[in-house]
Amino acid sequence: MKAIIAATLLGIILMFAGLATKDKRSIASIAVVGFLLLLGVNIWELATTSPSEPQVLFNNMLRIDRYGLWFNLLMTACTLLYVMLVNKDIQRVGMHVAEYFALIAFILCGVYLLSSYNNVLMLFIGIEIISIPQYILAGSDKRNLKSSEASLKYFLMGSFSTGILLMGIVLLYGATGTFNIVEYTFLQSDSLNPLALSGILFLMVALSFKVSAVPMHMWTPDVYDGSPTPFTAFMATIVKAAAFLAFMRLFSVSFGSLSDHWMMILAIITAATLFVGNITAVFQQSVKRMLAYSSIAQAGFMLFAIIAVNATAWQGMILYAVAYSVATIGMFSVLLKLKDYTYDGFNGLAKRNPALAFFTTIFLLSLAGIPLTGGFMAKYFVLMAAVKQGNLLWLVIFALLMAAISAYYYFRVIIAMYFKQGEPEFNSEVTGTDKLLMAITCALVILIGCVPQLVLANI
Amino acid sequence: MILTLLILVPLIAGIFSFMAGNAAKGLALVSSLVTLGVAAYVSIAGHAEPLTFNMPWIPTLGTQISLQADGMAAMLCLLVGIVMPVIFITNWNKDVENPASFYGLMLLAQAGITGVFLAYDALLFYFFWELALIPVYFLCSRWGGEKRIQVTFKFFVYTFVGSLIMLAAIIYLSMQNPGANAYSWPNIVRAGASLDPVTQQWLFWMIFIAFAIKMPIFPFHTWQPDTYEQAPTSVTIVLSALMVKMGLFAVVRWLLPVVPAGVAFWSDTVIIMSIIGIVYASFIAIVQTDLKRLVAYSSIAHMGLMSAAAFSQSNVGMHGLMVQMFNHGINITGMWLIVSMVEQRWGTRDMTKLGGMASTAPQMAIALVIISLANIALPLTNGFVGEFMLFNGLFQGVSNYHITFMVVAGLGVILGAIYTLNMIQKSAYGNATEMVIAKDLSLNEYIGLGIIITIILVLGVYPKPLLDMTASVATMIVP
Numbered sequence: 001m002k003a004i005i006a007a008t009l010l011g012i013i014l015m016f017a018g019l020a021t022k023d024k025r026s027i028a029s030i031a032v033v034g035f036l037l038l039l040g041v042n043i044w045e046l047a048t049t050s051p052s053e054p055q056v057l058f059n060n061m062l063r064i065d066r067y068g069l070w071f072n073l074l075m076t077a078c079t080l081l082y083v084m085l086v087n088k089d090i091q092r093v094g095m096h097v098a099e100y101f102a103l104i105a106f107i108l109c110g111v112y113l114l115s116s117y118n119n120v121l122m123l124f125i126g127i128e129i130i131s132i133p134q135y136i137l138a139g140s141d142k143r144n145l146k147s148s149e150a151s152l153k154y155f156l157m158g159s160f161s162t163g164i165l166l167m168g169i170v171l172l173y174g175a176t177g178t179f180n181i182v183e184y185t186f187l188q189s190d191s192l193n194p195l196a197l198s199g200i201l202f203l204m205v206a207l208s209f210k211v212s213a214v215p216m217h218m219w220t221p222d223v224y225d226g227s228p229t230p231f232t233a234f235m236a237t238i239v240k241a242a243a244f245l246a247f248m249r250l251f252s253v254s255f256g257s258l259s260d261h262w263m264m265i266l267a268i269i270t271a272a273t274l275f276v277g278n279i280t281a282v283f284q285q286s287v288k289r290m291l292a293y294s295s296i297a298q299a300g301f302m303l304f305a306i307i308a309v310n311a312t313a314w315q316g317m318i319l320y321a322v323a324y325s326v327a328t329i330g331m332f333s334v335l336l337k338l339k340d341y342t343y344d345g346f347n348g349l350a351k352r353n354p355a356l357a358f359f360t361t362i363f364l365l366s367l368a369g370i371p372l373t374g375g376f377m378a379k380y381f382v383l384m385a386a387v388k389q390g391n392l393l394w395l396v397i398f399a400l401l402m403a404a405i406s407a408y409y410y411f412r413v414i415i416a417m418y419f420k421q422g423e424p425e426f427n428s429e430v431t432g433t434d435k436l437l438m439a440i441t442c443a444l445v446i447l448i449g450c451v452p453q454l455v456l457a458n459i
Numbered sequence: 460m461i462l463t464l465l466i467l468v469p470l471i472a473g474i475f476s477f478m479a480g481n482a483a484k485g486l487a488l489v490s491s492l493v494t495l496g497v498a499a500y501v502s503i504a505g506h507a508e509p510l511t512f513n514m515p516w517i518p519t520l521g522t523q524i525s526l527q528a529d530g531m532a533a534m535l536c537l538l539v540g541i542v543m544p545v546i547f548i549t550n551w552n553k554d555v556e557n558p559a560s561f562y563g564l565m566l567l568a569q570a571g572i573t574g575v576f577l578a579y580d581a582l583l584f585y586f587f588w589e590l591a592l593i594p595v596y597f598l599c600s601r602w603g604g605e606k607r608i609q610v611t612f613k614f615f616v617y618t619f620v621g622s623l624i625m626l627a628a629i630i631y632l633s634m635q636n637p638g639a640n641a642y643s644w645p646n647i648v649r650a651g652a653s654l655d656p657v658t659q660q661w662l663f664w665m666i667f668i669a670f671a672i673k674m675p676i677f678p679f680h681t682w683q684p685d686t687y688e689q690a691p692t693s694v695t696i697v698l699s700a701l702m703v704k705m706g707l708f709a710v711v712r713w714l715l716p717v718v719p720a721g722v723a724f725w726s727d728t729v730i731i732m733s734i735i736g737i738v739y740a741s742f743i744a745i746v747q748t749d750l751k752r753l754v755a756y757s758s759i760a761h762m763g764l765m766s767a768a769a770f771s772q773s774n775v776g777m778h779g780l781m782v783q784m785f786n787h788g789i790n791i792t793g794m795w796l797i798v799s800m801v802e803q804r805w806g807t808r809d810m811t812k813l814g815g816m817a818s819t820a821p822q823m824a825i826a827l828v829i830i831s832l833a834n835i836a837l838p839l840t841n842g843f844v845g846e847f848m849l850f851n852g853l854f855q856g857v858s859n860y861h862i863t864f865m866v867v868a869g870l871g872v873i874l875g876a877i878y879t880l881n882m883i884q885k886s887a888y889g890n891a892t893e894m895v896i897a898k899d900l901s902l903n904e905y906i907g908l909g910i911i912i913t914i915i916l917v918l919g920v921y922p923k924p925l926l927d928m929t930a931s932v933a934t935m936i937v938p
Binding site for chain 1: 520582586589597607608616619620623627633634
């Protein structure tokens with residue numbers, strides 16, 4: 001609760017900071033300090049919440065447990081890392097820097113709701129709170145047609161999926177007479193009526209849209225590609241992770257016992273997501289667009305955590321969210337330094353700036369899931385959860401083959417950096433601070449890969 | 460504790476090498492000599508009972524940092540310990556571009572390979588298995604020949620696909636006996652052996668494909684000649700002397716005892732694949748004119764024989780395999796060193812242009828002859844002992860076709876003699892047309908080849924230390 005209030009306050013303060021000063025740098029500094037304080041509030045809240053008694057708020061509409069708080073804490077830390085890494089690039093997007101930071105703070109507020117909702121209406125509100133600021137952020141580069149297109153596309157598709165979400169909620173309400181997700185657990189497999197079943201299906205479709213699972217992924221490449229790159233980094237990581245947690249909370253807690261009814265559909269969605277995401281990524285010429293498809297492919301792996309309804313899956317989800325977010329934020333922060341987003345833009349980076357090339361390599365190895373990086377451990381946990389579930393070994397093997405394909409397009413960047421000749425052009429100078437922050441990100445990736453219990457400690 | 464040194468010394472020295480500039484060469488040599496010392500100690504101390512090291516790693520999974528050096532692992536660590544300094548010594552005068560990264564990556568590869576040999580926990584094993592690959596990928600792609608990027612990428616994708624399928628098998632096996640030691644070797648063995656035979660039969664392939672690609676055996680070998688040819692020679696040595704041993708070692712440790720029913724069912728198939736590989740690679744080696752490709756194909760033939768013996772399920776074959784892993788590592792290192800010296804001096808590896816080494820560089824020619832003879836397993840060389848035991852093992856195998864197998868595999872020896880003698884004749888004897896200007900061995904090359912030849916001769920005459928070291932492990936795998 002404290003964190004939710006603090007995030008909202010931070011958003012409001014940042015908005016008014018924009019009135020008080022026009023100096024972009026001081027606004028950015030306020031934002032960094034603000035997110036640091038927000039992180040502090042998260043730690044405080046986690047420390048004061050006992051494992052046995054979660055906070056129950058608003059007539060049982062929110063149920064803030066330690067898992068959710070730990071997730072919030074990690075996501076806030078990722079946001080802080082993100083804000084520090086790309087704050088100069090955010091300043092360059094447009095005039096209204098204060099608003100951008102404020103919107104990010106509001107999105108975090110939505111993330112906190114999604115990690116703790118106990119009522120599908122809260123799920124709906126949370127999804128809206130993270131979506132609407134994203135529509136604005138996607139279009140924040142106003143003079144760029146692609147950015148406007150991204151914003152409009154995202155808005156139209158997003159509203160449509162919200163409609164489906166509401167439809168699902170209503171159908172379930174018709175079947176059960178409740179919005180409370182715990183009460184859904186009383187649904188019995190043998191007495192399911194068509195209303196409840198179609199409600200579950202509608203919810204699955206709407207949430208698949210939010211996590212960009214195939215075939216509800218069509219918006220992702222265009223929106224990610226068109227949005228200003230700093231905001232793509234945020235959408236592809238923290239927002240996506242929160243949407244996944246929301247998805248998992250509903251399907252694991254409420255519909256876990258009904259998994260016979262939806263598991264096959266979700267397994268097929270997973271296979272399709274892995275297939276389309278990976279295969280399409282292979283054919284991209286722009287690294288930014290490749291990362292958009294790779295985020296679809298990675299979503300395929302995160303879907304494993306939802307299909308496998310067990311304790312390992314909860315661990316895997318949080319580990320995946322963190323490992324994937326950190327590596328992707330790092331990758332985007334490198335991309336932001338470069339002028340040319342195509343693969344050729346990376347040619348010769350290792351000669352020009354060996355440190356940057358090394359960090360990029362680690363981020364890419366993590367995304368590809370090579371041992372010693374966080375990406376490997378994350379993949380390992382979600383796949384293990386699926387194997388534990390039984391009956392899904394075919395999907396696991398399929399996913400591993402797809403992971404091998406993903407190595408192809410991640411390594412293309414490495415090949416360009418190290419083994420091709422070229423003079424990469426930089427957007428902005430890579431300062432010592434940038435390098436230090438990237439080194440920290442890099443160290444985090446390796447740390448998670450070697451000692452994953454750091455991330456799993458509090459759950 | 461001493462076992463962690465074998466991994467940590469090259470790892471830390473490797474990391475420091477990246478910052479050491481031109482001093483990296485010296486650092487690499489010192490660190491490799493230190494590891495050699497440790498490995499020698501481990502081989503002597505590990506004689507009576509295996510050395511172990513245990514430390515919790517990821518409790519939620521039940522995996523540990525668990526290392527164990529039994530006779531086989533200690534022997535292979537010793538091989539790594541010998542080969543790495545020999546590489547560094549013989550290349551002392553050769554300038555590489557960006558030595559800091561080159562030697563840094565070499566040492567990281569060494570750490571990974573040693574880790575594979577020592578790991579006693581399936582997940583840790585997988586970790587090192589992949590870790591060894593990454594530095595080698597960069598070494599080949601950066602310092603290799605003209606076609607290096609595509610070729611190395613093919614190699615990388617091949618091995619990566621194999622290991623990912625193995626990963627699925629590891630997850631599956633660890634699920635059978637969850638708990639604090641889910642991934643430890645005894646537990647994996649128990650889990651695998653308790654499965655029903657049909658499950659074991661498909662688990663066998665999930666695990667074996669990774670190893671088959673690494674060894675490589677027919678028909679998974681297509682990456683090998685290209686990669687060996689394109690890689691810089693130091694890296695080719697690491698690949699052929701050490702990394703392919705990872706494949707064989709893994710078969711012995713992580714396949715044969717883990718899915719016994721699967722092995723029993725598929726061993727004939729694998730032996731047939733291996734023997735096809737022997738004959739096929741030998742025939743191709745005969746028509747090669749490029750020295751590097753010739754040695755590459757001869758290596759496929761030797762690996763074929765070793766893997767056939769590994770699946771023959773006879774004690775003497777298993778024992779021979781272990782001895783031969785060491786010997787092949789030594790011999791192939793010698794072969795590559797000579798090839799690289801020839802290339803360095805005369806700028807070509809084409810045998811049609813070579814000739815007359817015996818008159819222009821007699822010491823080098825002598826070394827070539829001795830190492831080549833060891834490579835075709837002539838008596839008094841180390842190769843003879845190992846290969847004799849391998850054939851003996853194939854003959855005593857449990858398969859119904861054991862005699863056929865042995866006879867066809869024996870063809871490989873004859874063919875091996877043909878291409879090796881042909882190579883000696885073409886490069887060492889005859890008229891020195893292209894090889895007129897020549898410098899004989901320099902001091903560092905003398906030392907490097909001297910170590911190799913000494914080992915070849917000593918183990919050829921007195922192989923007992925090696926046999927003693929591995930006897931207990933061989934008996935444990937195949938009683």
